[in-house]
Amino acid sequence: MTVSYLSPVGMLGGGFTPEYFETAVRERPLDFVAVDSGSTDGGANNLGEDKFFFSRDAVKRDLRLLLIETRRKDIPLLVGSCGGSGGNWNLNWMWEIVEEVAREEGLSFTAALIPAEPDREVLIGKLRDGRIRELDPAPEITEDTFRDTHRIVAMMGAEPFQKALEGGADVVLAGRASDAALMAAIPLMKGVDAGLAWHAAKIAECGGAAVTQMTKPEGMICTFDDDYFILEPVSPEQQCTPTSVASHALYETANPVEMQEPGGTMLLDGVRYEAHTDRSVKVSGSRFQPADAYTVKLEGAALQGYRSAVIGGVTDPVILRNFDEWFENAKAGADYTMRRALGDERADLCKTTFRIYGRNGVLGDRETRKFDNDHEIGIFMVTVAPTQELANSAMATISHTILHFPVPQWHGLVSNLAFPEAPHEIELGPSYSFVLNHVVELDDPLEFYDIEFKEV
Template sequence: MTDNAVRVLVPTGMLGGGFPPETVTRGLQLGADVIAVDGGSTDSGPYYLGAGVAKTARAAVARDMRLLLRAAASAGIPLIIGSCGTSGTDSGVDWVAAITREILADEGLTLRVATIYSSQKASDLAALPIRPLPPAGPLDPAVLDGCENIVGMMGHEPIVAALRSGADVVLAGRATDTALAAAYPLMRGMPAGPTWHAAKIVECGGQCTTNPRAGGVLATIDAGGFTIEPLDPAAACTPSSVAAHMLYETVNPFTMREPAGTIEVGDAVYTALDDRRVRVTGSRFDPAGQHTIKLEGARLTGYQTMSFTAIRDPHILGRIDTWAALLRTMITEWVSNTLRLGPDDYSFDIRLYGHDAILEKLDPSAAPPREVGVMLLVQAPDQETATAVAKVANPLMLHLPTPDMDHLPSLAFATSPAETERGPAYEFVLNHVVEVDSPVGLFRIHLEESR
């Protein structure tokens, strides 16, 4: 920290997403005091939490971590990674920690690593005050017991505790994206308003710039506000690109709740310092009366098998909704007659890619599509049943005509075999917060011994 300011380097929006190495070098040259990067997300659905596995490739995470560990060691600054292993489960933290230890040994680096675990036991949570967030209702204890994995979303406090304990590298479980960038400046006494607002703007790296693919950003936080600068000299931050990030993943573009309080940016002013940097002032942070930790949980809902066929026949495409309705009816009848299964024994979904798979009836089109990909997604309590249903549907997805056709068309499966077993499927079932007396009480911090 220099000049009564703290400089936070965020190299990318997600660990394993990659970044140009020279942008991190530039961040160090600009005086970065800490490197912070998110390691996870719920964007890709509940599978990664339910299964406790990462969506990123190990090689991609190792590539990014090697560059960041070298940078942190050379500059003598902390490295903070949050939501390790995508969902922030204990297994995700251990996965990133194992990669980190391998790199440290390979590079001959002596950095102290702290791991912060955020997985929660249903039995421990059952005795705590838990309240729903809209639109969820009161929590049924059976929902907690049915979760494969539950994590608590930490704020900055456990990260600060790890840093104060002497950690050079902090590998945290599930955390708010903003907490990762806010922790070190708050520890160094920077004001909460500018710190939290800056953390929100830089959470996705270069997404607040005119070229999100070019690399990350550097946030300089001081007593009066903060300044955002892209790490690629060819990229730029503008008042619009910076302010726009408050629209990202927020219910209200002027406020955002953290475990400890609420970011308030309704009075913020965004000023271009030059053609690349933006200065922001007027941000506030209102402390909450009650500290809360958001819970995320995923439970197993069954097993899935998928088939995918393609239609180019103009006659069918001109009647695609009629054809799809017939397909649904025929699958139900054939499964009932051959497998003796009823509607409570399985479910299936048909999605017409190229027609209405994304918005369905919200965006109707009068013109027939040129081609359509038909995805059949079957779910059942076990994999064998899901695959059996998909196999029964196979002839229909290959040769089903419209009611007015006097011949069997030939459609095109995308793969052979046509059925792809997707394995276990999960769903998010918690949209609740637990009220806590201590912001670190639900989390377990382990600091490795010095080498």
């Protein structure tokens, strides 16, 4: 038994070389092409604001290539987490692009759309029944969390893809989905061992990311035999090695040998990575342990307020030699001035955070290393408030106070911050956050997912 598929790029809209992709599809005996389109890397705003981080033109460019070649070869095309976050708006946005390309290219096919926004009352019932469990870390939730959150998606597993294909779909467009699920669905249907199918999918969903150096986005071809799979880059300019493939187990996971999926857990403690050719790698020994209860992850984006930000640099060696004490005093002074300007009631509605780049801007309080920096540091300040106007007002007062806050060693008026842009206050707009980090038990893997078939 041989099953083979192609993942053209790690993120739809990321771009890939047409010649390499077309050659692979036309010359290889592929069973399907699948591409992931979602990520939470950009935070909750993409789900909350109904938008995608890549442009429509970039997505349409990739989809045109994918649709033309898969229809030419008459093989399925699967797209997961459409539109970045997989909400209903995102899915419909992707569907409009697919329809547009089909009209322009004269393509005909059966499409399946799989929304991933569950009914809120059903979720509330699950919460009451104790069938929603928190992950670590998780915010506290109530029934109102499900009523008030702008969008909530449930990350589907492989079964909705399989159902859509069994129903005759040539093109499957799914809402929020496990990145690996769309790659594992067809191999599992064709009898590939579950451990191999899921492990290969976890690697291939990132396109060509498991090559030695991904200097530009390209794809990956995965081929299964009875007890192993082979990964080979689409681009002849790239190569996989046992180290590059094995290291992918460290990406986006808390545990490189146990990885959760909706139907169970990948167990990778006994995996063997071997060079197959000078460009491809053979992987064996992957296992899959079915779960006692079938769960899917919930993601919800809720509006927290509106943001205003300032970026400023400090290069005064006098300040830098005693920065921590000076900055604590400056922040206290800024808070006092803001309260005097806005009043305590309005000031209490504002939340300001500070990141110090050159000290601990990335890890914050979790940074354990100590650095002395007497050259320059950057201060990134963000205020979140119920309105954009209030956020702007608070940030203007805070940044102006810190700009001129006294330095004990200097007399007279000082200017402490260098601003890279003018005006230095930057409106960042709405601020959404994830208010769910939970899994929900399903009675059936298809419980939340009603499939709509469309003829193009």
